[in-house]
Amino acid sequence: MNDLQLRTVNVTRYVTPLREGGSMPAIAEADDNFLYVLKFRGAGQGTRALIAELIGGEIARILGLRVPELVFANLDEAFGRTEPDEEIQDLLKSSVGLNLALHYLSGAITFDPTVTTVDARLASQIVWLDCFLTNMDRTCRNTNMLIWHKELWLIDHGASLYFHHSWQNWQEQAIKPFFLVKDHVLLRWATELESVHDEFTKMLTPEKIAAVINLIPDDWLESETTFETKEDYRKAYIYFLSERLSHSDIFLKEAQHAREVLI
Incomplete structure (x- = not known):
């Protein structure tokens, strides 16, 4: 990677x-x-x-x-x-x-939960991902998913990782539950969260996280002032995601609880 x-x-x-x-x-x-x-x-x-x-x-x-x-x-x-x-x-x-x-997925249509159901495993995978990324923008109001060639595609993760808009208490944010999961459009179908959790925590290695963070262009970090160097910013993102992965039981339990309340 x-x-x-x-x-x-x-x-x-x-x-x-x-x-x-x-x-x-x-x-x-x-x-x-x-x-x-x-x-x-x-x-x-x-x-x-x-x-x-x-x-x-x-x-x-x-x-x-x-x-x-x-x-x-x-x-x-x-x-x-x-x-x-x-x-x-x-x-x-x-x-x-x-x-x-x-x-651009030409001819794709917006996913509508009242028209299309999602199987339990895929729903659980997407819910887990969004809890990990703290993605607040996958709700019934704005699903940010497309149906293209009869398959579900994920788009628009720009509202994820909202801690980096202020960097305030960012280390603590890494280990917090994701309370907004209660509004997730796929939560009701996410019955396999535990098995997905076991699978994804093995797949998402520190090396893979670092490889993604190292893609960030230098000039996307030029206006930042929280850390001294661009490399410090990259280390902060790696730290955040690694810590979140290490403490992923916390957001898993919150997702399971939110689903119980919903159902």
Whole structure:
């Protein structure tokens, strides 16, 4: 896992904004002729949302869940000059450099829990993942899952790891239960949490966690001031995730309790 890498593409065409989210992602075309959902570093939560997206997506992939390919997307300085919408033009100008993009799943439909059920094992895997990542954004209101070719795909992990927006008491946050699991859209189907827990805690090794964290580009950490060096930031993310994994019984018990209350 030490050679984990993401491809880098150059954005060649801004296709259309996706105004559902507050961060104003967009569909864009790159120089490999593929379409991507582009997440901008110049959006509201800046590169922290991109870091959470990167960590969440690649950890989900390590655990065998379906996530669209993530790529670094380079945005040239001249790219936004012809954009007539001033708000979008400002976003493009503030996002020059490396951004993050997900392969666009053409024809995918949003997962609707009233239409589609999820088998117990997959539901338990996703609930466990979101408890681990402290992902508050997988609710009935906003499922952040797609059905594509009759399979369930996970998108949008930018709201994960919310401790890093302030870094306040971040070591303590690592071992806290994830109380927001009570609102998880798949919780009612997650009847195999314990066996998934046993499986995932073996799969997610310290080496794999470090390989994901080492993907974070240096310039995504430039505006941070909590630690002295970029390497200190990477060590903090590794520490947080390693501690959370070591104390994962805590969030497992909370998820099981929340499910008992729900059912």
